Amino acid sequence: MSKFWNQTTKNLQPYVPGEQPRxxxxxxxxxxxxxxxxxxxxxxSIKKAIGETLRLYPDPTGMELRQTIAQYYDLxxxxxxxxxxxxEVLAFAFMTFFDPEKPILFPNITYSFYKVYASLFQLNYHxxxxxxxxxxxxxxxxxxxxxxIIPNPNAPTGKCLDIQSIRRILEKNQNSVVIIDEAYIDFGxxxxxxxxxxxxxxxxxxxxxxxxxLAGLRVGFALGQDELIQGLDRVKNSINSYTLDRLxxxxxxxAIQDEAYFQETRKKIIATRERISADLVDMGFQVxxxxxxxxFISHPRYQxxxxxxQLREKGILVRYFNAxxxxxxxxxxxxxxxxxxxxxxxxxxxxx
Amino acid sequence: MSKFWNQTTKNLQPYVPGEQPRxxxxxxxxxxxxxxxxxxxxxxSIKKAIGETLRLYPDPTGMELRQTIAQYYDLxxxxxxxxxxxxEVLAFAFMTFFDPEKPILFPNITYSFYKVYASLFQLNYHxxxxxxxxxxxxxxxxxxxxxxIIPNPNAPTGKCLDIQSIRRILEKNQNSVVIIDEAYIDFGxxxxxxxxxxxxxxxxxxxxxxxxxLAGLRVGFALGQDELIQGLDRVKNSINSYTLDRLxxxxxxxAIQDEAYFQETRKKIIATRERISADLVDMGFQVxxxxxxxxFISHPRYQxxxxxxQLREKGILVRYFNAxxxxxxxxxxxxxxxxxxxxxxxxxxxxx
Numbered sequence: 001m002s003k004f005w006n007q008t009t010k011n012l013q014p015y016v017p018g019e020q021p022r023x024x025x026x027x028x029x030x031x032x033x034x035x036x037x038x039x040x041x042x043x044x045s046i047k048k049a050i051g052e053t054l055r056l057y058p059d060p061t062g063m064e065l066r067q068t069i070a071q072y073y074d075l076x077x078x079x080x081x082x083x084x085x086x087x088e089v090l091a092f093a094f095m096t097f098f099d100p101e102k103p104i105l106f107p108n109i110t111y112s113f114y115k116v117y118a119s120l121f122q123l124n125y126h127x128x129x130x131x132x133x134x135x136x137x138x139x140x141x142x143x144x145x146x147x148x149i150i151p152n153p154n155a156p157t158g159k160c161l162d163i164q165s166i167r168r169i170l171e172k173n174q175n176s177v178v179i180i181d182e183a184y185i186d187f188g189x190x191x192x193x194x195x196x197x198x199x200x201x202x203x204x205x206x207x208x209x210x211x212x213x214l215a216g217l218r219v220g221f222a223l224g225q226d227e228l229i230q231g232l233d234r235v236k237n238s239i240n241s242y243t244l245d246r247l248x249x250x251x252x253x254x255a256i257q258d259e260a261y262f263q264e265t266r267k268k269i270i271a272t273r274e275r276i277s278a279d280l281v282d283m284g285f286q287v288x289x290x291x292x293x294x295x296f297i298s299h300p301r302y303q304x305x306x307x308x309x310q311l312r313e314k315g316i317l318v319r320y321f322n323a324x325x326x327x328x329x330x331x332x333x334x335x336x337x338x339x340x341x342x343x344x345x346x347x348x349x350x351x352x
Numbered sequence: 353m354s355k356f357w358n359q360t361t362k363n364l365q366p367y368v369p370g371e372q373p374r375x376x377x378x379x380x381x382x383x384x385x386x387x388x389x390x391x392x393x394x395x396x397s398i399k400k401a402i403g404e405t406l407r408l409y410p411d412p413t414g415m416e417l418r419q420t421i422a423q424y425y426d427l428x429x430x431x432x433x434x435x436x437x438x439x440e441v442l443a444f445a446f447m448t449f450f451d452p453e454k455p456i457l458f459p460n461i462t463y464s465f466y467k468v469y470a471s472l473f474q475l476n477y478h479x480x481x482x483x484x485x486x487x488x489x490x491x492x493x494x495x496x497x498x499x500x501i502i503p504n505p506n507a508p509t510g511k512c513l514d515i516q517s518i519r520r521i522l523e524k525n526q527n528s529v530v531i532i533d534e535a536y537i538d539f540g541x542x543x544x545x546x547x548x549x550x551x552x553x554x555x556x557x558x559x560x561x562x563x564x565x566l567a568g569l570r571v572g573f574a575l576g577q578d579e580l581i582q583g584l585d586r587v588k589n590s591i592n593s594y595t596l597d598r599l600x601x602x603x604x605x606x607a608i609q610d611e612a613y614f615q616e617t618r619k620k621i622i623a624t625r626e627r628i629s630a631d632l633v634d635m636g637f638q639v640x641x642x643x644x645x646x647x648f649i650s651h652p653r654y655q656x657x658x659x660x661x662q663l664r665e666k667g668i669l670v671r672y673f674n675a676x677x678x679x680x681x682x683x684x685x686x687x688x689x690x691x692x693x694x695x696x697x698x699x700x701x702x703x704x
Contacts, residue, residue, distance in 0.1 A: 002579035004529050004553060005586070006498075009448045014589035017412060028408070037404040046402050046599065052389040054568040054603070056380070057561070060369060084436055088592040095472075096361045120447075120590040146358075177356050201356060213407040216598040227354035234357070237366035238472040240440040246568040247398065247599045251406070 008120065015116045018319050027339045030317040032184075032294050034213035035336040036268065038251070039261040042214070045254035046247050058246045060237075065244075065253045069221060072256050073193050079223055081232040084243045086183055086207035086220030089232075090149075091117055092239075093203060093222060096231040097177035098123050099146030106149045107136055109157065109326055111181065114149055123147075130157075130325075134288055134296075138165045142172045151181040153189050156321060156331040158290030160189040167192075170199045177228065179203045186211035186266050187273070188291035193223055200225045210293055211266050212255040219244060219252040269293050273334045279344055283351065288329075298329045302351050314346045360472065367468045370671050379691045382669040384536075384646050386565040387688040388620065390603070391613040394566070397606035398599050410598045412589075417596075417605045421573055424608050425545050431575055433584040436595045438535055438559035438572030441584075442501075443469055444591075445555060445574060448583040449529035450475050451498030458501045459488055461509065461678055463533065466501055475499075482509075482677075486640055486648075490517045494524045503533040505541050508673060508683040510642030512541040519544075522551045529580065531555045538563035538618050539625070540643035545575055552577045562645055563618050564607040571596060571604040621645050625686045631696055635703065646685045648678075654703050656680045666698045 001010055018031035066080040083089035094117040098104050106114050108127035118125045128140045134157040141148060148169065153160045170178050178201055185191045185206065193204055203224040209215035222232060236243060244252075255262075273295060277287045280297055288296040298304060308320040308330055319331040334340065353362055370383035418432040435441035446469040450456050458466050460479035470477045480492045486509040493500060500521065505512045522530055530553055537543045537558065545556055555576040561567035574584060588595060596604075607614075629639045629647055640648040650656060660672040660682055671683040686692065 002583055003527065004449055004580060005583045006449060006451050009583050009586055012586045012590050014586050015593060016589075017409070017593040020409060020411060031409055033409065034407050036407065038406050042406065043402045047399065050395045050398050054390050054394065055386050055388065055565040057369070057372060057383055057385065057567040058570070059372060084595060084597075085592060088595075091591040097356055097358060099358050116590045120587070175355065209409070215409040215594075216406040218410070218594055218597040228356060231354055231357045231361050234361055234364045234366050235472070237368075238364050238468045239443040240437060241367060241369040242567075242570055243436060243440075245436075245570040245597070245600055248597055 008122065012119055013116065015113045019317065021317070024315065027316045027335060027342055029333040029335050029339065029343060030319045031215070032210060032292075032333045033215050034210060034265065034269070034293065035334070035339060036213055036265040038213040039255055039258035041254040041258045042251045045250045049246050049250035054246060058242050058244060058249055060241045062244055062249055065249050065256075068253045068256045073223065075193070075196065075223060078226045079196065079229055081222040081229045081236075082244055083220050083222070083236070085209060085218045086181070086205050087113060088243060089205050089220045089222050090179075090181065092232050092235050093177075093179055093205065094118070094121050094123065096235045097147055097203070097228070100124070102144055102146030104147040104149065105141055105143070105145045107154060109134065109154070111151050111155045112321070134159050136161055136165075138168055141169045145173065145176055147177050147179070148173060149179040149181060151183065152192070153184045153290070153292040155184065155292070156294070156319065156326070156329070157288050157296045158184070158292040158294055159288060160291040163190050163192055163195070167195060170195065170202055174201055177201050177203055179205060181205050183207045183210055184292035187293045188270055196224055200227060203228050208252055208255055212262065213265065214251065214255055217248050217251050219248050269334050272337055272340055276334065276340045276344065280347075283347065294331050294333045296329050296331050299351060304328045304330050307347070307350060310350045311346055314349075316343055316346050360474065364471055365468065367465045371669065373669070376667065379668045379687060379694055381685040381687050381691065381695060382671045383567070384562060384685045385567050386562060386617065386621070386645065387686070387691060388565055388617040390565040391607055391610035393606040393610045394603045397602045401598050401602035406598060410594050410596060410601055412593045414596055414601055417601050417608075420605045420608045425575065427545070427548065427575060430578045431548065431581055433574040433581045433588075434596055435572050435574070435588070437561060437570045438533070438557050439465060440595060441557050441572045441574050442531075442533065444584050444587050445529075445531055445557065446470070446473050446475065448587045449499055449555070449580070452476070454496055454498035456499040456501065457493055457495070457497045459506060461486065461506070463503050463507045464673070486511050488513055488517075490520055493521045497525065497528055499529050499531070500525060501531040501533060503535065504544070505536045505539075505642070505644040507536065507644070508646070508671065508678070508681070509640050509648045510536070510644040510646055511640060512643040515542050515544055515547070519547060522547065522554055526553055529553050529555055531557060534558045535562055536644035539645045540622055548576055552579060555580050560604055560607055564614065565617065566603065566607055569600050569603050571600050621686050624689055624692055628686070628692045628696065632699075635699065646683050648681050648683050650681045651703065656682050659699070659702060662702045663698055666701070668695055668698050
């Protein structure tokens with residue numbers, strides 16, 4: 001602690017992302033990155049944006065990328081907000097909409113960044129407990145709140161809520177903004193984007209880091225009715241007028257446009273996930289049914305933290321969360337078929 | 353206003369950057385961009401970073417770029433904080449250090465984003481009035497405060513404080529963080545970076561948008577003793593673990609390394625500034641002595657807002673601020689020699 005930090009800074013417990021080690025080469029199944037490279041069109045598009053114009057500020061409105069996203073999802077440009085990864089979009093959304101006078105609601109097992117945002121922006125929160133199967137009990141969101149956030153699929157469980165359940169939450173909370181964090185939606189879940197036209201309180205957040213293979217480019221976006229997007233713009237324009245650089249804008253636009261490649265890679269990941277899940281079940285694991293590019297697994301006879309360590313020694317990184325209810329689970333990102341075969345072999349060697 | 357915005361969002365008056373029009377081709381002297389393209393090594397370095405690895409998150413610590421900056425300024429890696437442009441770094445610094453219980457201090461004529469940050473983070477501020485020559489009265493900073501921020505050179509005036517004056521402010525405010533915003537320091541001012549070793553309360557913020565010709569890449573940084581940098585890291589890691597993408601990190605590193613090109617272009621801009629300033633004085637303008645890549649000018653017989661409009665009609669964009677004490681001034685970025693000759697001709701035609 002430093003005397004120069006203000007009280008909020010002193011109280012923070014920052015988010016800790018999955019490790020990005022540089023000491024040796026690992027099979028990285030710990031940060032839900034996509035095993036497939038981005039579309040070749042991304043590189044072409046970025047190359048065109050390199051050059052003399054880098055001396056000029058980017059378009060602060062990101063118009064071309066917003067037009068591309070609007071067309072893709074059959075929305076209006078005014079319904080699209082861009083940010084430096086979905087984490088920045090989430091932070092801005094917490095700042096813009098959530099009411100510090102009332103508790104905000106999110107699941108007790110969820111993306112651990114939400115608690116960090118709440119602490120930074122001095123928001124109270126009330127945790128909605130998942131049931132034993134890690135399902136989200138929809139009716140528990142019927143209580144006074146200053147805002148709601150739910151990842152769909154949830155992380156780190158990979159479990160999805162159906163669209164009717166989310167509609168019920170939206171109906172019961174018409175004075176609160178309900179954020180659905182769809183970072184992993186492209187791997188099998190059903191997006192609630194079609195509900196935007198009916199619910200002015202719905203904000204959907206997505207990212208290009210997962211299903212578009214662009215974690216290294218930092219692009220995320222929010223979708224919602226104009227009023228919500230205008231609010232996000234106010235906050236963004238009170239922090240940083242240009243959050244996306246020229247190269248990120250160019251690359252992201254190309255990624256959204258290459259639908260064929262997107263479909264091909266996401267389907268490969270889904271197929272790999274289903275194959276690996278079945279193999280792990282055969283090996284005695286409990287595998288939570290996942291609609292994400294990761295699986296959440298537990299073994300009745302083998303402690304998760306031990307397995308985590310032993311996999312690490314074999315050069316395979318997965319994610320372990322030392323937290324109640326999930327401390328005997330591992331989150332394993334879906335890598336390429338070769339990577340997952342190595343993973344299965346390593347697990348087999350460890351558990352015997 | 354929307355019922356979904358929280359009270360802070362409703363109260364915001366966001367920053368308005370200089371316009372980036374797309375309706376016709378302008379000579380852009382309105383956003384202090386560099387007229388010269390970035391170093392050719394920037395493009396080379398970015399091209400190497402495009403490809404398969406874009407699927408992976410960037411290094412959240414930005415180690416290579418921080419090592420390059422540390423070496424350049426003879427500092428330690430632990431004394432460097434990176435951000436998405438110096439605006440983001442400024443926002444994080446306001447959040448990290450400034451005390452909402454006491455007024456923060458900054459000049460009454462200065463970078464207009466500071467008031468916006470104060471409003472967003474609910475900080476009180478007390479404005480230090482500049483004298484009639486737009487000089488900053490150092491002794492007025494001797495009062496209780498929750499933090500101090502001063503741009504050096506100041507914007508939009510271009511005027512510099514000498515290092516001894518800043519040292520006096522640091523001495524008198526040893527319990528407050530004093531931020532020196534050196535966005536424009538490379539155009540003739542004397543940096544206070546050498547004071548960092550003596551003053552744990554000093555944070556220096558710089559950007560690659562101006563003197564490194566990389567406004568389109570969004571890279572800024574802060575320099576200070578470890579405790580300050582650790583505080584910034586806490587806040588950043590509570591918002592967005594990866595604020596710089598792989599391409600920005602690669603390009604910025606190459607830009608810092610190309611010292612010869614940096615010296616060549618900054619000296620050209622300084623030479624152009626001096627020539628244009630002299631010509632404008634000959635034409636009857638008052639030109640505030642500038643150490644930045646812009647000049648702040650006023651004409652005794654010609655209203656600034658009118659001149660602004662007429663220059664715009666002639667395809668030349670400059671910046672006009674409709675604010676007390678400066679509403680008869682124009683801020684004119686220093687473009688290339690050709691651009692500035694066009695500017696002078698246009699001014700001559702208008703004022704006759």
